[in-house]
Amino acid sequence: MTTHHRAAVLGSPIAHSLSPVLHRAGYAALGLADWRYDRFEVDEAGLPAFVEGLGPEWGGLSLTMPLKRAIMPLLDEVSATARSVDAVNTVVFGPDGRLSGDNTDIPGLVNALAERGIGRIGSAAVLGAGATASSALAALAQICDGEVTAYVRSPERAAEMRALGERLGLDLRTAGWDRAAEALATPLTISTTPAGATDAFATAVPERPGALFDVLYHPWPTALAAACAARGATVLGGLDLLVHQAVLQFERFTGVAAGPLAAMRTAGEAALG
Numbered sequence: 001m002t003t004h005h006r007a008a009v010l011g012s013p014i015a016h017s018l019s020p021v022l023h024r025a026g027y028a029a030l031g032l033a034d035w036r037y038d039r040f041e042v043d044e045a046g047l048p049a050f051v052e053g054l055g056p057e058w059g060g061l062s063l064t065m066p067l068k069r070a071i072m073p074l075l076d077e078v079s080a081t082a083r084s085v086d087a088v089n090t091v092v093f094g095p096d097g098r099l100s101g102d103n104t105d106i107p108g109l110v111n112a113l114a115e116r117g118i119g120r121i122g123s124a125a126v127l128g129a130g131a132t133a134s135s136a137l138a139a140l141a142q143i144c145d146g147e148v149t150a151y152v153r154s155p156e157r158a159a160e161m162r163a164l165g166e167r168l169g170l171d172l173r174t175a176g177w178d179r180a181a182e183a184l185a186t187p188l189t190i191s192t193t194p195a196g197a198t199d200a201f202a203t204a205v206p207e208r209p210g211a212l213f214d215v216l217y218h219p220w221p222t223a224l225a226a227a228c229a230a231r232g233a234t235v236l237g238g239l240d241l242l243v244h245q246a247v248l249q250f251e252r253f254t255g256v257a258a259g260p261l262a263a264m265r266t267a268g269e270a271a272l273g
Contacts, residue, residue: 005035006057007253010042010050011064018217018271019062022246023253025267029260035059044070051099060253061091062246068131075101084168085134089245092252102252105132108245109139109190109213115244116234118188118211119143125183126150128192129157132215134164136190141168144188148172151180184209184228195219202227209233215241218272239268 009019023037042050044066051061051074063071068087072078075091078101082088088101113119123146126136133150140148148170150161158174165172175182181204183189191198191214198214202223212228214221217238221229229235247259 005032005059005254006038007035007060007062008038008040009062009064010040010047010067012041012043012066014039014041014064017064018242018268019064019246021267021271022243022264023062023250026247026250026260026264029263030254030256032254032256035254042067047071048074054093056097058093060093060249062249063089063091065131072101075099077101079103081106081138084138085131085164087131087134090249090252103135103138104245104248104252105135105241106138106142108241108248109135110142111248112236112240112244113139113143113188113211113213115240116211116236118234120145121187122146123186124148124188124190125186126161126190126192127180127183127198128152129154129161130192132192133161133190136192136213136215137161137164137170137172138168140190141170144170146171149183149186150174151177151183153177184212186210188213191215191222191224195222199223205231205233207231212236213240214238217242220272239265239272243268 009017017039020037020039027035071088076098082101082103090102090104092100121144124140124144126133129152152158181201185206187210189212205227209228209231211234213236214225215238225235243265247261250259
């Protein structure tokens with residue numbers, strides 16, 4: 001069968017990406033046999049030529065590191081959501097050839113929390129200060145009514161987070177990493193750190209911990225996630241974020257009103273074993 005519609009994930013490195021698994025499962029679930037989703041190893045230097053070479057059959061691109069900021073000058077328009085964190089992870093090709101950039105990590109975080117019954121919250125904490133932490137702050141700007149504390153390792157990153165919080169209208173304060181275990185007493189902690197970074201906090205989980213959203217999906221569960229779950233906390237993982245942001249991309253690329261969240265999640269769970 002001739003392929004009429006294409007999408008792909010770009011980044012470097014890209015071999016680990018689960019995006020093809022999720023999007024292809026979505027196509028299969030809805031019978032979209034004329035859609036194809038691939039992955040391409042593309043770095044910042046090669047991005048302009050790659051995008052320039054795409055034809056009219058393309059519907060969209062998913063972007064991972066290090067391309068989320070590098071793509072922005074190549075776009076015709078960028079959503080306010082993406083501009084708020086200077087990061088685009090989704091490019092939609094319009095029928096007129098215009099390229100529109102968006103960020104589905106932020107609403108993906110919000111939707112994943114809502115699925116687990118977490119809507120408005122009084123206060124929250126963020127562990128880490130990288131790109132995902134920025135998305136976490138933007139999501140919290142939509143759902144948190146009170147103070148957000150970001151626990152970071154360096155004064156430079158602390159200053160960056162405070163500046164972002166101010167732009168987002170958040171009541172944000174920063175604290176040193178030596179106090180990060182305090183985060184677990186808040187109603188919601190979003191951990192955006194690399195594997196192993198929060199393992200030491202597993203022994204510091206309070207008797208009644210708040211919810212934990214740990215954005216890692218491998219290895220899973222993390223020591224911290226397991227400890228929080230053992231004490232009855234609501235725990236979300238990286239697959240929750242991955243699936244929710246992917247289904248929003250799926251909808252934007254294909255024009256489908258409601259992407260097949262359950263089928264995409266099942267495919268992701270199977271891929272992770």
